[in-house]
Amino acid sequence: MNNGNGRRLNGETEEDDDDEGSEGDLDAWERTYADERSWESLQEDESGLLRPMDNKTLYHAQYRRRIRSLSSQATTSRIQKGLIRYLYIVVDLSRAAAEMDYRPSRMAVVAKHVEAFIREFFDQNPLSQLGLVTIKDGIAHCLTDLGGSPESHVKALMGKLECSGESSLQNALDLVHGYLNQVPSYGHREVLILYSALSTCDPGDILETIQKCKKSKMRCSVIGLSAEIFICKHLCQETGGSYSVAMDESHFKELILEHAPPPPAIAEFAIANLIKMGFPQRAAESSIAICSCHKEAKVGGGYTCPRCKARVCELPTECRICGLTLISSPHLARSYHHLFPIVPFDEVSSSVLSDPHNRLPRSCFGCQQSLPNPGNKPSLRVACPKCKQHFCLDCDIYIHESLHNCPGCESFRHLKSPIATEE
Amino acid sequence: MKFQIEDVTVYFPYDHIYPEQYAYMVELKRALDARGHCLLEMPTGTGKTIALLSLITSYTLSKPNNPVKLIYCTRTVHEMEKTLAELKLLHAYQTTHIGDRARILAVGLSSRKNLCVNSRVLAAENRDSVDASCRRLTASWVRAAAAANPNLPTCEFFEEYEKAGSNAVLPPGVYTLQDLRAYGKEKGWCPYFLARHMVQFANVVVYSYQYLLDPKVAGYISKEMQKESVVVFDEAHNIDNVCIEALSVSVRRQTLEGARRNLNKMRQEIEKFKATDAGRLRAEYNRLVEGLAQRGNLPFTDNWLSNPALPDDILKEAVPGNIRRAEHFLHVLRRLVQYLEGRLETDNVEKEGPVGFVASINTHAGIDQKTLKFCYDRLHSLMLTLEITDTDEFLHIQTICDFATLVGTYTRGFSIIIEPFDERMPHIPDPVLQLSCHDASLAIKPVFDRFQSVVITSGTLSPIDLYPRLLNFHPVVSRSFTMSLTRDCICPMVLTRGSDQLPVSTKFDMRSDLGVVRNYGRLLLEMASVVPDGIVCFFVSYSYMDGIVNSWNENGILKEIMQHKLVFIETQDVVETTLALDNYRKACDCGRGAIFFSVARGKVAEGIDFDRHYGRLVIMFGVPFQYTLSKILLARLEYLRDTFQIKEGDFLTFDALRQAAQCVGRVIRSKADYGMMIFADKRYSRHDKRSKLPGWILSHLRDAHLNLSTDMALHIAREFLRKMAQPYDKAGGSGRKTLLSQEDVEKMSDGILNEMQY
């Protein structure tokens, strides 16, 4: 845009305004913002600087980075994950949570995804427990105590969705610290803070509180909803948690779900622990018993603690009477894949792609979709380092995040055995 | 890493180098090869200092036959320490590569206040009193007296240093001020005098601008520096102001009252000497008759401030007869003070050239030009004769004599301006008589003439063609470099309208418009609600800041702002401001969030960094033009127009924009950092204003951000902050090389170079 026709006025110290070029400026503004989300698809801006090309590439790039950082952690330290987690979710319900940059409001979006998260969490960590804390008017409230039942948490949260006042990170941390300090030492203490506000109004020195949390081995992670705040970053760095800021709702969802699989155990804390567990029997359909959790008489269903024979309604849980951890074997099995993650796939470098002598598979081994032409865009395919099959990025994500085993490797294993017998 | 630039092997202490650093070194080398001066603009955060140091030291290493000395001038002690720390790193790297051949001596030099290790002396509160306290212990006559009477106090560090004689040297190495103090304490030698002595032999000297530019200081510190030196002025965007300040003197009522007290004190001293030691005064008289103004080589410790005039302009003649006798000289001074008092009595602003002023002194006080000119030398001689050590007490009369000498020496480029009160506060009488220098080229000329290469560098030297005109020199190289970034971490915006679409500006006629005041307030309020941690606001002046903050307070906006963040304000009191800054930082650290109100051209704007979370956003409210009705400014503008053909408007815009750039540049101090800059005034959208911003800001100022209203800016801010909070690849994405390895540099073509330049 050129509005360079400004006259140079001599001798005049503060010129009159002639709003030259203002219409032109407006054009430029509208050009960029006319379409509500156009800035997300900017390819290269006027000044020639690269911007994110589209959401998908951005998303893929972020995913690759994540995988890489996870695997680098895994290789440097023995993979050791906390399977028994005690997690507090802190939901910031201060004034800022009412803002509407997320629709209908930050608060509603957070609640929605917390619900999904809670379910996913118990799915992936059947041995773990979580609790809910909210911050409102500068005070932290405990919404639910640590427990293993998704329903009760979700119900409690949905009942309390209103916001006001300031936010106080310190109060929340202090409260959570008080609770988490009491959990058994084999459990992993975690806090996940969903923070809307951009500041924290604390009664005392928050830096001390952070040190206290660090000492108690509480892993604190924060997901911000609008911008990076120094104190949150500091908190996460100190306590070994992760800090991220959501770009929009789908990104937020992704970020929160990242916390569902167990995090790597905090190093000094990672002493192997033997834990006593009970695998209770499902009670006979017709038997009547008073359950220890609801103090109600129930017909059929429920489980019986193998040690004290008390009845409980849901698994997994801790026996109310004798304190034994009660789980079912499928629960335990599901927790296992975290211990044996599949290796990250390698990006197929563009030099290999452009080499004509290399005959590369044309389609993804997973979904059979054709892979983009070589030379078109770099690194749009990945290869499993073990079975050498190529995959598209979507399959890559699906394999690592949901499936937890490589289709290539699996099918080769099946293929190999019959061949071996034939010979 | 180690690489070749033409015939020079450059040792660079890091594994990677930014492309702009490489380009910078190439240009610098060309200037050194040509033995000429150069101007180089490169944004802060790009490692300018290390590039400079590494090229110049490597250059010397590659040409052992004519070693060049590096004189590196910084504005603050803090910068000095940082520079020396970088040099230390570089030196260690060079030593591991080429061993003893890399050996250098590098010292920082500062005033006694920063170097003294004598705890009794250090107790004094300011620089002048530390100087005086030291002098009370070390002046030659004090030491002579102490030799006879051991009960008199001396400084043990100085005595030890003297005793060590020619053994008192610094072994090769790099010495920060702290290292010097530590070394001094260890050896029991005075670090200040040791450093001053070593400056002549050092390969690298780091000190403040004044030590070269202010003749009063340069006269005794930098006299011995060899011609084969490279002089670097870092952060030199305000160098012209340093130059004119070095040759300007202002006289207030307090100065004259103090001078009268000084004169009385000296008269008493003279009486005393007459009674006890008349021979001393006679000896001085005889010496003056013989035509020696100065006593030849003074002991190191007896030096005080040197002649305020530039070395070439000092007359090497005998002191005129009428002031040879001490009493006569005091008489002359008394008449001069009386005359100046009379001039201060005026109710009108007066402006005069030096010639007219001298003539008027001659008719009314009977002091001729030559006598005036010798005032400084004569005073100095008298103070030595009277063995005065309380130099801090005598600063007033020194000021008067400086004034007299300068006014007697220069006929062009100066004017005398008398103002009965500060125009912004007409009801408070505060008369001041100022001898102001208009020509920045005067003070710097000896530096250009004397040294082989002078490098003027800063993050903001735009428009780069103006500096050679202001300073009257011909650079062999003048270049501006951009910053290579892995992501768009700076986001400048021009805000022209409030949310109600009405224009905002600090233009004189709109300044007190309530609509503008409100719009500015709402802008800050809205920004405070979306920007985390620290926000810095710059206003055009103290009075404007006071006014607008008051109105915000009255209409309740300030209260609303304070719900989001704490507010801190810069005041003219240094201690208060330091405290405010401390608390501001604390509030940013603990997550409370804070706003700092500050003034363009103030101390904060010049020297304090608001990097990282200490400044995520800086708002420049208005265009920081100088106070255009100031008589001194008008006189300077007139002079610039007549002498250098620089138009008033051009100069004012240039000056305002460099201040603005300086203010907003405070938030970005490294490439990993990010920050937004809002220029809140509709005048910034004009091409003639905007184009004077430095290239590294302009290149990020997108067309769509040139004419924003508050709500648009808010939207951009939200997006920007979200984007910056995402993790990113520090090494730079594909295609954009922002870090070069040794290999890259070796195969580098000129392509990169051209890319980096404007």
Ligand code: SF4
């Ligand atoms: S001689 Fe040195 S140590 Fe002693 S008082 Fe002076 S500056 Fe301080």
Ligand SMILES: [Zn+2]
């Ligand atoms: Zn029950």
Ligand SMILES: [Zn+2]
């Ligand atoms: Zn039991």
Ligand SMILES: [Zn+2]
């Ligand atoms: Zn696929």
Ligand SMILES: [Zn+2]
């Ligand atoms: Zn595989």
